[in-house]
Amino acid sequence: MKKLFWKIIGRPSSLQEDILQRFGISEKFFLEYKKQQSGLDWTKGNWEDFLGSMNPVSQMYVAFALSTVLRGRDMFSLLDSYSCIRHRKRYLDIGTAYAGFLRAFKEQGFEEVVGIELQEHLANLGRANMDGLDNARVILGDFLREDYSSLGVFDVVTCNDVIEHVDDAAAAIRKMCSMVGAEGCLALEVPNKDCIDFVRSDGHYQIFGITQLGRNDAADYYSQALGADRSDYLFEMGEMYELDWYIEQLSNNGLTVMIADTHRIARIQDVPTLLDKLRQAREDWRVNVQPRMDRLVVAKLTNAVDAYIQELERDISQAKDEASIKRFEDKYLRSFWTILAIKGRRYAAEDLEHAYDGNVGSVQKFEAGTLEKDTQQSITKQMIQTRESLSLKLARPLRFLKGFVHSPRRSFYKLLDFLRAEMRRNG
Ligand SMILES: C[S@@+](CC[C@H](N)C(=O)[O-])C[C@H]1O[C@@H](n2cnc3c(N)ncnc32)[C@H](O)[C@@H]1O
16 A cells, blocks of 8 residues: 555655666666675665665665666766767776666667676676666676777777776776777776875775785785785785876877866865874774784885875975866875876867866765765765766756656656755755
């Protein structure tokens, strides 16, 4: 009866319906994900309660997985706003996992979309997400080691949150660049090892300072800090590089590069507060973690973090004009870099003018001086807010109009939901 009532008034009657409506994933994907994540509490009646039933780390992973299509739509909008997309024929997503990016690009009229994914359970999820789409496929394989030249070249290639996991990033970038067609573009999203919040607590393991160590030292630290197997780290993670390194690799492969204005965590005036937090995290680490670590690892970590702080203090003292402030903020105050690279052409000044205005990325609702206490919670919150706000800003009005033609009642309630959410958000 209750279900029927909600159906009549067009509101989600179950967790499944709520998730499908919010996230735009296929039903087959939902069912496969539910099967794979059987430890979660799927008895909850809606998304908010479901999310609330998890710890912050699970929240982050679940929100990341389920938001796959929304994140893909954001990527499309971002590339489009920088006039990166010339043709909508062929799209390739490397390390596609849940393959929502493929769904999102299909929605935008791409003729053929292809994803490559290393892990079988994720490739299965990705394939489930291709349900109902033509010319859309996920290939199970290792992008780095297998020969994909028979796939030809693509109008758009993306590699989102993947490159830090491969063990030869330079080779991977070379290969990606070779798969970008004439006038095509490549978008790389990379976690920023120098983001001050990630030095305080990194995005993969939530431990202090690890992003400042090279791969082998990081593996030692990881195994001692978490009591885990060192080889797990080496399997999971590659080397993390500086921003200039990525720019150089792409330029050396003949692409014109720019850093999109995304994922800003703060502005330069917030740095003293962020530095205080970093120092506090270091003190907590000294008391709680250091005692169970060997001296060599402790020395390496403290040296690396000291060097980081010194460099940051030097850079901030030199950040006087607009260009050097931008450079400082790109280096220390973005949690991820979205690096856009185009082949065979240059960015036009007007493309950059019309591109996002600095409020886009994972910190959609950022306001200077309102930094979150907990990085993980803040990232999850930001991710959810971003998906909401970006979709609303760009894609949702159109979808709403389309939806209105098909189902006015449902659209009316969606509009009510949206207004309510906006009112809540704006207090
Ligand atoms: C953090 S996930 C990001 C997934 C997806 N791009 C997204 O943004 O939702 C990284 C993915 O890259 C995949 N991956 C890592 N190395 C790979 C390789 N050499 N070839 C193909 N996929 C790879 C992993 O299996 C994992 O699914």
